[in-house]
Amino acid sequence: MSGMRMSPNLALNQLVAERQAAGEPIVHLGFGESRLPAFAPLVERLAAGARRNAYGPVAGSPGVRAAVAGYFDRRRLPTGPDQIVVAPGSKPLLMAVGLTVPGDLLLPRPAWNTYAPQARLAGKHPIAVPIPEECGGVPDPALLREHIRAARTLGHDPRVMVLTLPDNPTGTLAPPAMIRELCAIAEEEDLLIVSDEIYRDVVHDPDTPYLSPAEVAPDRTVVCTGLSKSLALGGWRIGAARFPAGPWGEWIRSGVASVASEIWSTLPGPMQEVAEYAFGEPEEIRERLRVSARLHGAVAREVHRIVVGAGARCRPPTGAFYVYPDFEPVREELDKHDVTDSASLSRRMLDLGAAVLAGHLLGDEPGALRFKCATSMLYGENAEQQEMSLAAENPVALPHVRSVLDRIEASFQRLL
Ligand SMILES: Cc1ncc(COP(=O)(O)O)c(C=O)c1O
The missing domain is CATH 3.40.640.10 (Type I PLP-dependent aspartate aminotransferase-like (Major domain))
Known part of the structure; x- marks a missing residue:
């Protein structure tokens, strides 16, 4: 067991918490937790x-x-x-x-x-x-x-x-x-x-x-x-x-x-x-599942739009709360910033204010320019905002959701 290390998503979670506590404005896209209040x-x-x-x-x-x-x-x-x-x-x-x-x-x-x-x-x-x-x-x-x-x-x-x-x-x-x-x-x-x-x-x-x-x-x-x-x-x-x-x-x-x-x-x-x-x-659980899936979908699609706008190719999300962009189409531009693989790409994203999980930590080829963005912690700072996000027909228009999406977009726009 000596070769075992901590699960990389939990390790990233700790690192982000430390840097956020030190005052760095990092958006956490590296952890697949559905950040919503208990019903x-x-x-x-x-x-x-x-x-x-x-x-x-x-x-x-x-x-x-x-x-x-x-x-x-x-x-x-x-x-x-x-x-x-x-x-x-x-x-x-x-x-x-x-x-x-x-x-x-x-x-x-x-x-x-x-x-x-x-x-x-x-x-x-x-x-x-x-x-x-x-x-x-x-x-x-x-x-x-x-x-x-x-x-x-x-x-x-x-x-x-x-x-x-x-x-x-x-x-x-x-x-x-x-x-x-x-x-x-x-x-x-x-x-x-x-x-x-x-x-x-x-x-x-x-x-x-x-x-x-x-x-x-x-x-x-x-x-x-x-x-x-x-x-x-x-x-x-x-x-x-x-x-x-x-x-x-x-x-x-x-x-x-x-x-x-x-x-x-x-x-x-x-x-x-x-x-x-x-x-x-019972009916209230079915309704909670319905609005939760609607929210996860709306925000994941928005992050998909952002990564594609930044030059990635990316499968459109249809379930869960993740997108997995591939920045191969802009490899030459990234190379100018010494970004050559998934580890250097995720480090650069962290420096730009967005924590993502590098693809090689998910078994992907280390040389590929891919990472995972979890989109499920963008629904608000507190239970009240998160409940508002759940209730909204169009949650990405809510100011507290929009502002964090805008920060993510700004990080991606500085990537190349
Ligand atoms: C694909 C997949 N399976 C299983 C789990 C584990 O979930 P649980 O909380 O039930 O242990 C996760 C959690 O991240 C997951 O993403």
Whole structure:
């Protein structure tokens, strides 16, 4: 473990906090936290759950598992409560899946910065496959087979494929046809699919077609989700996993429950109270999800406009709260400022007042001029402003949102 370092997004978060405390006016675009107030009915549920101080079942109480099963039922994934495990966040669930199933891990490149270190912690080799032109979160189907062959030739054993739908870091959602293609390859190559759907309820346009690989390859897909992103509850740590019905799924589920029993025991009782209510999706929660996705989309599109205006090419964001610009078209101009790779590019952005997460920290090629901008902390300085942002039909016109977008635009305009 001596080679382990702190997760780069958390490390950047600390650095930015220090520089901001020292008086530097830095806009934080490097951390994927949904900076919105906890929704009042959720706070009420948390208080109501405070007396739930018993350990309770490892996988979660029958009530919370039934609520999560219902959540999946409403998304075309018929689910029994015995297919569900809840946990303190989806991070530990993803880790527990990695500790349970054998073989190495196929990852999109770039990908969320936790998958590869978790794979190494579990003794797995991460095999990065470039993402397609049109979207991130998935290995390019046209390259996947050859990467599997090459990995096997090198003695690796790719058996698990991670998909992020929608994606962190590109803020895009793979289309249904591509999901079908990837599922067909998973069948041929006998891969388990881990579908990270934590941003599923943050698809910006409700009419965007969404296909989970669990609909296409139900026997070989584990789905992870949680409330950190859609309901801005990162610090409450509520995650859930759905395992396939049948013997393979049950074998993985019981392995994950064993890991849980030895590490975190169970999701804290008060959080089970919150999760049962939130995954039950009463009308007020559905409305909160709707306005949150609208806000995330409006601001992400605006940051996309800014980076494209600064000379980058960039996939238009359709989900989550990220954009992932590529400054290759202006490499020559950047070279004049000694910016030649993703590390020097992100350092220059920080000097210009915008903290971004360099692409190589997400597994991308170090020489590429790419980074991630998280756009979810631009909604206001306090709960009142953030609630105003949520309520607004056109949040980017609000003065407190506009002013921070203008600062970002000014930073990007000084880049070249
Ligand atoms: C793609 C992805 N999966 C999982 C997580 C972890 O979320 P949780 O708070 O449920 O551990 C994150 C958080 O950044 C994420 O971006």
